Amino acid sequence: MAHDASELAHRLAREAETVCRHYLSNGCRVGNYWQVGDAKNTQGRSMFVRLTGDPSGNRRPGKWTDAATGQHGDLLDVIRETCGLVDFHDVADEARRFLSLPRPEPRPGIPGRLSPAPMGSPESARRLIAMSKPIAGTLVEFYLRHRGITHLDDVGALRFHPRCYYRPNADALTETWAAMIAAVTDLTGHITGAHRTWLDPLGQDKAPVDTPRRAMGHLLGNAVRFGVADDVMAAGEGIETMLSLRCVMPTLPMNAALSAAHLSAILFPATLRRLYIVRDDDPAGDGAMESLSARAQAVGIEAVTLSPRCDDFNEDLRRLGVDALRAAVRVQIVPEDVGRFLHPDVGVRTR
Numbered sequence: 001m002a003h004d005a006s007e008l009a010h011r012l013a014r015e016a017e018t019v020c021r022h023y024l025s026n027g028c029r030v031g032n033y034w035q036v037g038d039a040k041n042t043q044g045r046s047m048f049v050r051l052t053g054d055p056s057g058n059r060r061p062g063k064w065t066d067a068a069t070g071q072h073g074d075l076l077d078v079i080r081e082t083c084g085l086v087d088f089h090d091v092a093d094e095a096r097r098f099l100s101l102p103r104p105e106p107r108p109g110i111p112g113r114l115s116p117a118p119m120g121s122p123e124s125a126r127r128l129i130a131m132s133k134p135i136a137g138t139l140v141e142f143y144l145r146h147r148g149i150t151h152l153d154d155v156g157a158l159r160f161h162p163r164c165y166y167r168p169n170a171d172a173l174t175e176t177w178a179a180m181i182a183a184v185t186d187l188t189g190h191i192t193g194a195h196r197t198w199l200d201p202l203g204q205d206k207a208p209v210d211t212p213r214r215a216m217g218h219l220l221g222n223a224v225r226f227g228v229a230d231d232v233m234a235a236g237e238g239i240e241t242m243l244s245l246r247c248v249m250p251t252l253p254m255n256a257a258l259s260a261a262h263l264s265a266i267l268f269p270a271t272l273r274r275l276y277i278v279r280d281d282d283p284a285g286d287g288a289m290e291s292l293s294a295r296a297q298a299v300g301i302e303a304v305t306l307s308p309r310c311d312d313f314n315e316d317l318r319r320l321g322v323d324a325l326r327a328a329v330r331v332q333i334v335p336e337d338v339g340r341f342l343h344p345d346v347g348v349r350t351r
Contacts, residue, residue, distance in 0.1 A: 005076060005088070005092070008076060008092055008095045008096070008099075009062065009074045009075060009076050011095075011099055011101075012062055012074070012075040012076065012079075012095060012098075012099070013053075013060060013061045013062030013063075013074070013075060014061070015099070016034070016049065016050070016051045016052075016061040016062045016075065017029065017034065017051050019062075019075050019078065019079075019098070020034035020036075020049055020051070020078075022098065023041065023075075023078050023079060023082045023083075024036045024041050024049070024078060024082070025041060026041050026042065026043045026044075027041075027045075027047075027049075029051065032050065032051050032052045033048045033049060033050060033051060034048070034049040034051055035047065035048055035049075036049070038066055038068070038069075038081075039064070039066065039071070039073065039077055039078050039081040039082070039163075040081045040082060041081075041082045046066055046067045046068035046069075047064055047065070047066040047067070047068075048064060048065055048067065049062070049063070049064040049075075049078070050062065050063050050064070062074050062075045064077075064078070068201075069178075069201050070139075070201070071162050071163060071178075072162075073162075073163075075095075076091055076092075076095060077163070079091050079094050079095055079098070081163070081176070084174065086165065120216040120217065121216070121217065122191065122192050122193060122217040122218050124216060124217070125183075125184070125191060125192070125193045125194035125216050125217035126191050126194075128161070128164075128181060128194050128196075128216075129159055129181055129183050129191060129194055131161065132159030132160055132161040132181045133159060133160055133161075134156075134159065134160070135152070135155065135158050135159065135160045135180070136152075138160040138162075139160065139162075139178045139199055139201075139203040140158060140159075140160045140178075140180040140199070140203075142203035142204075143180065143199050143203040143204070143205075144180075144240070144243065146203060146204050146205075147240055147244075147314055147317075147318060148244065148247075148314070148317040148318045148322075149240065149243045149244055149246075149247060149314075149317070150247060151243075151246055151247045151250050152243075153250065154226060154227060154250075155226060155243070157182055157183045157185070157224050157225055157226060158180060158181070158182055158183075158224075158239075159180075159181040159182070159183070160178070160179075160180065160181065161178065161179045161181050161196075162178050163176040163177075163178070164176065164177060164178065164179035164181070164196055164198065166179075166198055166207070166209060168209065168210055168211075175209070177198040177199065177200075177207045177209070178198070178199045178201070178203075178207075179196045179197060179198045179199060179207075180196070180197040180199060180239075181194055181195070181196055182194065182195040182196075182197075182224040182239055182256070183224065184215070184217060184218075184219055184222050184223065184224055184258070185222060185223070185224075185225055186221070186222050186267075187267055187269055189225075191217075192217050192218040192219070192222045193215060193216055193217020193218050193219050193222065194215070194216055194217055195213070195214070195215045195216075195224060195239070195258055196213070196214050196215070196216075197212060197213050197239070198212045198213075199212075215258055219257075219258060219259075219262050220262060220265050221262075221265055221266060221267040222262075222266075222267070223235065223255035223256055223257045223258070223262075223266055224239055224242075224255070224256040224258065225253070225254075225255050225256075226242065226243070226246060226253065226254045226255075226256075227251070227252070227253030227254060228253055229253040229255070229269045229271075229272060230253070230269070230271050230272075231271055231272060231273040231274065232252065232253070232272075232273065232274045232275075232276070232337065232340075232341075233252065233253040233254065233255060233269070233272060233274075233275060233276070234249075234252055234253070234254045234255070234275070234276035234277075234278050234306070235254070235255040235256075235257060235263060235266050235275060235276070235277060235278065235292070236254070236255075236256060236257070236263065236277070236278025236279070236280070236313075237256065237257055237258065237259060237260055237262075237263050237278075237280055237285065237288070237312075238256060238258070238280070238312065238314070239256045239258075240314040241256070241278060241280065241312045241313050241314050242254045242255070242256045242278065242313075243314075244312075244313040244314040244316070244317040244325070245278060245306070245313050245325075245329070247317060247322055247325070248322065248325055248326040248329055248342060248343065249329065249333075249341045249342055249343065250343060251340075251341055251343070252276070252337075252341040254278075260280070260284035260285055260287060260288035261284075261288070263277075263288040263292060264287070264288040264291035264292050264295075266292065268295075268296065268299065268301060272301055273300075273301060273302065274301065274302045274303075274304065274334065274337075275292075275296045275301050275302065275303050275304070276304050276305075276306050276333065277289050277292050277293060277296075277303055277304070277305045277306065278306050278313065279305055279306065279307050279308070280308070280311065280312045281307065281308055281310070281311050281312065282311065289305055293305065302334075304332070304333065304334060305332075306329065306332050306333070307332070308328075309324075309328060313325065316328065326342065326344070329342065330342055
């Protein structure tokens with residue numbers, strides 16, 4: 001009996017052509033491949049599904065690649081896309097139905113089917129993050145480098161999802177776009193939410209949708225964290241803004257609160273003694289800076305504001321360059337932190 005994804009994918013792969021004829025009916029067989037427009041069964045010829053394997057096992061049946069987008073997957077992904085399913089357990093049930101397999105019986109001491117997580121809940125965010133993968137070599141890394149962000153060490157809070165669901169509104173059809181997924185955590189490192197940035201297929205910008213950034217879960221007081229804060233940390237709004245600052249101060253722990261309102265409410269670690277407030281140059285940024293500064297000073301934390309020359313530090317990085325960014329930051333931080341956090345040899349290297 002198939003109990004997990006790998007076993008189901010293996011069983012589907014043994015019937016690869018039959019699966020394709022059923023779920024990808026707008027395609028056709030060409031040699032050892034099934035050709036179709038995409039994993040949603042759109043008419044076209046850019047997606048190739050391998051129907052046969054080879055003795056070495058390097059080319060396995062059931063694996064597919066979309067030449068137009070670079071997306072790839074297995075036949076479970078095909079079932080998910082063509083049937084419009086979200087939860088893996090629904091995908092697995094459909095696969096078992098197609099293969100005429102019985103549904104698995106819950107085993108003693110082993111949890112059965114997960115109950116659906118409420119949309120936008122912390123549990124839903126945790127499942128999305130678990131479904132994503134590290135950003136190295138993905139569209140997320142290309143997107144960040146295109147924005148001038150070259151220092152990408154210790155960014156485990158960021159993940160990549162190749163086909164993240166996007167719905168413009170409640171009445172619209174669900175779309176899928178590649179996305180940068182960011183884990184939102186509390187002071188203990190527990191995941192409380194997730195932030196999604198949908199990307200265009202080339203990775204040069206955000207996806208051409210109405211709201212390419214959305215957050216889910218519990219955000220108030222929490223943040224996307226780069227490094228573990230001790231006595232000094234920096235906090236700002238955007239992920240790209242904080243990653244830009246890390247290009248010249250890679251060892252300074254940083255928090256991205258995701259909005260001006262959430263920045264003003266960010267929680268302080270018990271050990272914090274100095275807070276750098278990374279300000280965006282707009283009225284909302286000014287308000288968040290003033291509110292957060294007052295909160296910090298009220299509990300004995302020194303608050304130091306870092307201001308960009310342009311609208312934000314990512315724009316500074318892209319327009320002025322890393323050397324100008326380093327020079328601008330140098331005159332704003334506390335002198336004792338120059339040697340501690342401002343690194344002259346970071347920001348121009350690659351992974």
